[in-house]
Amino acid sequence: MTYKKFGILSLCILTVIAITSFVLGFIKTDTKLNQTKPLAFYIYNHSTTSTQLTSESNNKLYEKLCSELENITTMTIANRLIQGGNLTEEPTQDISQTYGEVTLNLIKFEHIVIEVIFEEKQQQIVNVGGNHKMLEYYSLAFAIDETAPRLNVMCLSLTPSANQNKVYNGSPMLVRSTTSGLFNTIREAEIV
Numbered sequence: 011m012t013y014k015k016f017g018i019l020s021l022c023i024l025t026v027i028a029i030t031s032f033v034l035g036f037i038k039t040d041t042k043l044n045q046t047k048p049l050a051f052y053i054y055n056h057s058t059t060s061t062q063l064t065s066e067s068n069n070k071l072y073e074k075l076c077s078e079l080e081n082i083t084t085m086t087i088a089n090r091l092i093q094g095g096n097l098t099e100e101p102t103q104d105i106s107q108t109y110g111e112v113t114l115n116l117i118k119f120e121h122i123v124i125e126v127i128f129e130e131k132q133q134q135i136v137n138v139g140g141n142h143k144m145l146e147y148y149s150l151a152f153a154i155d156e157t158a159p160r161l162n163v164m165c166l167s168l169t170p171s172a173n174q175n176k177v178y179n180g181s182p183m184l185v186r187s188t189t190s191g192l193f194n195t196i197r198e199a200e201i202v
Contacts, residue, residue: 121153
């Protein structure tokens with residue numbers, strides 16, 4: 011092989027590697043959740059007491075949290091694939107009880123938890139073993155941290171938003187997402 015052929019072959023290989031790296035590292039995918047704007051956010055910092063955020067109490071922080079919640083499932087192709095997901099991934103439900111019975115009371119003592127309350131009933135189609143199913147809820151709660159994307163366990167409640175004590179039980183919704191944006195927003199606001 012001559013130096014000229016070797017140079018052309020090397021250039022082709024480097025071009026393919028560069029394009030692949032760009033696609034995997036910079037192109038983002040999304041599996042949006044079908045949600046309206048929340049009524050309120052409740053943030054639990056390893057305790058039973060929470061900090062409430064609404065558009066009336068702190069509009070700037072509320073809007074930032076809404077934006078981060080909307081983009082929770084946005085991640086690069088590489089992050090999605092490394093975490094075991096695929097490009098056509100959809101939210102699912104823990105029907106097999108892999109995570110057991112997950113409730114708000116179980117997770118709020120050991121994690122920083124965000125509870126999102128909606129005024130209207132939310133409906134989310136999930137994929138369970140190749141079949142589609144509709145989940146309905148008025149609120150959801152999940153642990154947040156600054157780690158890489160992962161399969162996030164979201165507890166759901168059918169208790170209407172007007173009720174103070176929400177009941178979280180049943181199989182949680184599983185969504186591949188990253189909570190670092192929510193975590194950083196809350197930390198910058200010095201809530202945690």
